[in-house]
Amino acid sequence: MLKKITNYFVIPFAICVILITTLFPKTTVDMTNFSTEGLELNYTVSEDIALSTTFGETAQHTTYNRFFPYLGKSYLGFKEALAFKESRGNYFTVNDLGYLGKYQFGAETLKLLGVYNPEYFLYTPELQEKAFLANSERNKWILRKDIARFVGMEIHGTTITESGILAAAHLAGPGNVKKFLRSRGGYNLSDAYGTSISYYMKQFSGYDTSFIKPNLKAKANL
Structure with a gap:
């Protein structure tokens, strides 16, 4: 009796499966109809870096799984490329000369940006990011006339660009960049x-670097 009852359910179910398979055959998606053209798909590359950090009497040893996205020539690409050159992107490092953090700021530059506590700065990544932008805005204001005058020119075989000028100002200060440009590379501080x-x-x-707006009074405020 149980076997007969089961057959009443199995047979209709099998018929339904056959009908569905017949009426709705499996289709293959044509991927040529899809494109990523125009989308900013920038997140690709990962790299592991072990970083050791020390500040004064406070020491920490941290191993990071750092992820380095491909950011192209955007503002984010600019600051991350510069940070990698300065510190390999390590917020918590101090070099032999006492320069601090991801972007290697000196204490005197930090004071110009309204930062008077170097240790707090070192352990506050958000403040470091604010400081980088504020310093870039300040340098862009100081160098605004030189940017207008020299961008597009060639010095030492390099075409001068705004981002190159701002990066150099981060390295050597805007005053030394002025001297470099106005001497056509004759003054080339290291x-x-x-x-x-x-x-x-x-x-x-x-x-x-159009995101960076010239502002002499820029400060790093949280």
Whole structure:
């Protein structure tokens, strides 16, 4: 009796499956109808970096799984490329000369940006990002006439761009960048590690830094 009852359910179910398979055959999606053209798909590359950090009497050893997205020539690409050159992107590092954080700021520059507590700055990534933007805005204001005058020219085989000028100002200060430009590269200051203004001009040329607005009074405020 149970077997007969089961057959009443199994047979109709099998018929339904056959009908569905017949009426709605499996189709293959034609991927040629889809495109990523015009989309900013920038997140691709990962890299592991072990970072050791020390600040004064406070020490920490941290291993990071750092992810480096491909950001192209955007503002984000500019600041992340510069940060990687300065510190390999490590917020919590201090170099031999006492420069701090991801972008390697000196204490005197931080004071100009309204930051008077270096240790708090070192352990506050958001403040470091604010400081980078504020410093760039300040440098862009100081160098605004030189940007207008020299962008597009060639010095030492490098086409001068706004991003190259701002990167060089981060390295050596806006006053030294003025001297470099106005001497057509005759004055080419290098830092304590041998990195020159002309190197930064070339290394960081061609980024879109229109996001940075010139502002002499820019401050790093949370």
